[in-house]
Amino acid sequence: MSSVFQDSVDTFLAPIKKHLEDDSVTEVLVNGANEVFVERKGKLERVQDHFKDEQALLAAVRNIAQFVGRRIDEENPTLDARLPDGSRVAAVVPPCSRKGTTLSIRKFSKSNPTFVDLIERGSITKEAARFLDVAIFLGKNMIISGGTGSGKTTLLNVLGSRIPGHQRLLVIEDSSELKIKSDHVVFFETKHKDEMGKGEVTIRDLIRSALRLRPDRIIVGEVRGGEALDLITAMNTGHGGSMGTTHANTPYDALVRLETLSMMGDTQVPIAAIRRQIASAISLVVQIKRLNDGSRKITQIAEVIPDVDANGRYMVQEIFAFIQRGIAPDGKILGELIPTGTLPSFMEEIEVNRLPYGRDKFAPPAWYLAEKKSA
Numbered sequence: 001m002s003s004v005f006q007d008s009v010d011t012f013l014a015p016i017k018k019h020l021e022d023d024s025v026t027e028v029l030v031n032g033a034n035e036v037f038v039e040r041k042g043k044l045e046r047v048q049d050h051f052k053d054e055q056a057l058l059a060a061v062r063n064i065a066q067f068v069g070r071r072i073d074e075e076n077p078t079l080d081a082r083l084p085d086g087s088r089v090a091a092v093v094p095p096c097s098r099k100g101t102t103l104s105i106r107k108f109s110k111s112n113p114t115f116v117d118l119i120e121r122g123s124i125t126k127e128a129a130r131f132l133d134v135a136i137f138l139g140k141n142m143i144i145s146g147g148t149g150s151g152k153t154t155l156l157n158v159l160g161s162r163i164p165g166h167q168r169l170l171v172i173e174d175s176s177e178l179k180i181k182s183d184h185v186v187f188f189e190t191k192h193k194d195e196m197g198k199g200e201v202t203i204r205d206l207i208r209s210a211l212r213l214r215p216d217r218i219i220v221g222e223v224r225g226g227e228a229l230d231l232i233t234a235m236n237t238g239h240g241g242s243m244g245t246t247h248a249n250t251p252y253d254a255l256v257r258l259e260t261l262s263m264m265g266d267t268q269v270p271i272a273a274i275r276r277q278i279a280s281a282i283s284l285v286v287q288i289k290r291l292n293d294g295s296r297k298i299t300q301i302a303e304v305i306p307d308v309d310a311n312g313r314y315m316v317q318e319i320f321a322f323i324q325r326g327i328a329p330d331g332k333i334l335g336e337l338i339p340t341g342t343l344p345s346f347m348e349e350i351e352v353n354r355l356p357y358g359r360d361k362f363a364p365p366a367w368y369l370a371e372k373k374s375a
């Protein structure tokens with residue numbers, strides 16, 4: 001924690017200070033003064049620590065808001081901010097939060113994992129990681145889809161850092177989290193409106209500015225509003241290899257979500273046209289999930305066929321899929337991310353570019369074929 005903020009931690013956040021300073025804790029959740037949970041290794045556990053009363057908790061949240069130049073009160077009952085050390089704070093106060101002030105502090109992870117780390121943790125296989133590398137190299141547009149805390153941002157960091165170094169990347173975020181490593185990268189962050197309601201700079205504004213700054217690829221940390229349309233348009237107009245994350249449970253749902261968000265961006269564009277644009281813009285959806293055992297795994301790498309079917313629906317085909325094969329005595333989920341046997345539609349492009357990723361890499365393992373046969 002930065003030293004100025006440390007004073008706030010010492011005074012207002014004293015009841016949860018030890019968890020904020022404990023590196024094995026990734027998130028601290030406060031549900032009213034008496035209920036505190038912490039997350040370790042992806043699992044939540046309740047701890048005995050608590051705030052003196054609602055007043056003390058509210059004072060802590062107000063202090064955080066003040067620290068980041070914002071206000072939280074009955075009129076503005078929600079807060080979403082980044083602390084100087086990179087932690088993300090979200091809070092909702094009464095009357096909107098009925099049980100008392102609710103606070104979440106997601107700590108900034110100091111580690112910056114790479115593909116190798118994700119492979120070691122079992123989040124992805126070496127072969128699937130290499131496939132994503134190939135797709136990134138070929139400038140395929142990608143969306144990472146998953147729930148809250150499923151590892152989207154972490155994965156985007158990894159994928160963004162695999163973009164060939166000679167390309168110029170513009171990274172756009174609501175509150176800066178990404179640490180993409182590349183030779184040529186520029187980071188933009190949105191700005192909230194001030195107390196007079198002025199000076200707001202949105203993701204949409206930043207995408208538009210970014211397009212004038214000669215980006216090769218655009219990376220949007222999280223697509224959750226009308227900017228979906230701007231990103232889709234950018235992806236379709238010569239900024240291949242752009243990336244973003246969105247909140248959805250399946251690759252298909254991710255496309256539907258982008259569609260809904262695009263309609264928020266511009267209701268003049270007919271839905272059928274938006275669908276076609278999405279289908280042609282997005283090449284791959286990488287689905288990530290937090291499983292019951294606390295692990296984060298890529299559960300699907302799906303290709304979006306660049307057109308809609310006769311009923312105007314997206315055509316999505318799984319190239320890799322996670323198949324659960326059992327559960328260990330300690331609760332650990334056993335399974336494998338395997339190629340499904342479907343070749344990506346850009347197989348020829350892989351071959352023409354002489355990328356070392358042959359057709360045989362897409363063949364499913366024997367056990368899968370045997371299981372499928374017997375089913």
Ligand SMILES: Nc1ncnc2c1ncn2[C@@H]1O[C@H](COP(=O)(O)OP(=O)(O)O)[C@@H](O)[C@H]1O
Pocket residue numbers: 026042109118121123146147148149150151152153154155295296297
């Ligand atoms: N592959 C992974 N394996 C284990 N932990 C992970 C993995 N990816 C992310 N995490 C952890 O999960 C938490 C949420 O990750 P984050 O990338 O911020 O998720 P999201 O962007 O989906 O909300 C962080 O504490 C992060 O360190």
Ligand SMILES: [Mg+2]
Pocket residue numbers: 152153154222
């Ligand atoms: Mg995130």
